[in-house]
Amino acid sequence: MVMLLHALAARGLRLTALLYGEAPTPWAVYPAAVRTAGSGRYRYFFHVHDRHSRAEVGHFHLFDHGDGRGPGSHLIGLAIDGDGLPVRLFATNPWVTAERPCTAALALRHLGQFAPRGDDETCTLIGRYLGLVLAVFMPQVRSVLEARDQRLRKTPRLAADRRVPVLSARRICLRRQFRDLDRHEEEVWP
Numbered sequence: 001m002v003m004l005l006h007a008l009a010a011r012g013l014r015l016t017a018l019l020y021g022e023a024p025t026p027w028a029v030y031p032a033a034v035r036t037a038g039s040g041r042y043r044y045f046f047h048v049h050d051r052h053s054r055a056e057v058g059h060f061h062l063f064d065h066g067d068g069r070g071p072g073s074h075l076i077g078l079a080i081d082g083d084g085l086p087v088r089l090f091a092t093n094p095w096v097t098a099e100r101p102c103t104a105a106l107a108l109r110h111l112g113q114f115a116p117r118g119d120d121e122t123c124t125l126i127g128r129y130l131g132l133v134l135a136v137f138m139p140q141v142r143s144v145l146e147a148r149d150q151r152l153r154k155t156p157r158l159a160a161d162r163r164v165p166v167l168s169a170r171r172i173c174l175r176r177q178f179r180d181l182d183r184h185e186e187e188v189w190p
Contacts, residue, residue: 002174004129005084015084015129016057018122024048024058031122041065042114043072044130057082059090060130061097064110073102075111076141077166078133086133089140090169091148094159101159104145111141137172144168 008014019030030046043065048058059079065072074097079088094101102110111134115127134141147168151158158164 004125004132008084008125014082015080015126016082018125019046019058020048026050030058031126040068042110044126046126055081056087059088061092062111062114062130063097063099064102064107071098071100073107073110074099075102075107075114076134076144078130084129085174086137086172088169088171089137089144090166091144093161093164093167095162096165104142104149107145108138108142111138136174136177140170140172144170 026048043063044060046058046060056079059077061077062075063072064075074092077090078086081087115131151167
């Protein structure tokens with residue numbers, strides 16, 4: 001993931017520039033059409049809300065659209081900073097994306113197969129980036145999705161509560177994740 005971001009930087013690009021150019025339009029979907037990953041079952045898009053900062057410029061939504069009929073299932077949300085680094089994972093309330101709810105176990109199975117490929121270089125690079133983020137942060141993804149399921153089991157009426165757009169979220173940091181992985185490796189291989 002870091003190598004991919006460095007390769008873009010060497011070409012004078014940032015991930016955000018690939019997504020929306022100079023400045024994003026709030027609520028617009030980037031790229032302009034929702035991107036298809038792999039066979040078309042998995043899709044993603046990026047957008048920003050009215051307010052954003054360099055610390056969190058916007059976020060991706062990743063979906064499983066199954067057979068393509070009816071609404072898809074929101075798998076996970078991923079916020080990035082101005083450098084394209086992942087900073088937060090979140091699970092939306094089903095009403096936010098008009099989705100078909102799925103359990104954490106099912107979402108994790110789909111995310112394990114989420115291997116985006118595209119018909120152009122931008123889609124391919126973004127897809128590779130998303131796949132790498134998922135691989136590096138899968139324990140945190142699991143934690144966010146399981147927390148969402150637990151919260152809905154405890155308070156089922158939350159699924160219809162329009163005041164609660166996000167059911168669970170967690171800040172993430174690539175530097176800390178690598179440090180923790182190094183520490184774990186030292187424990188396994190003294």
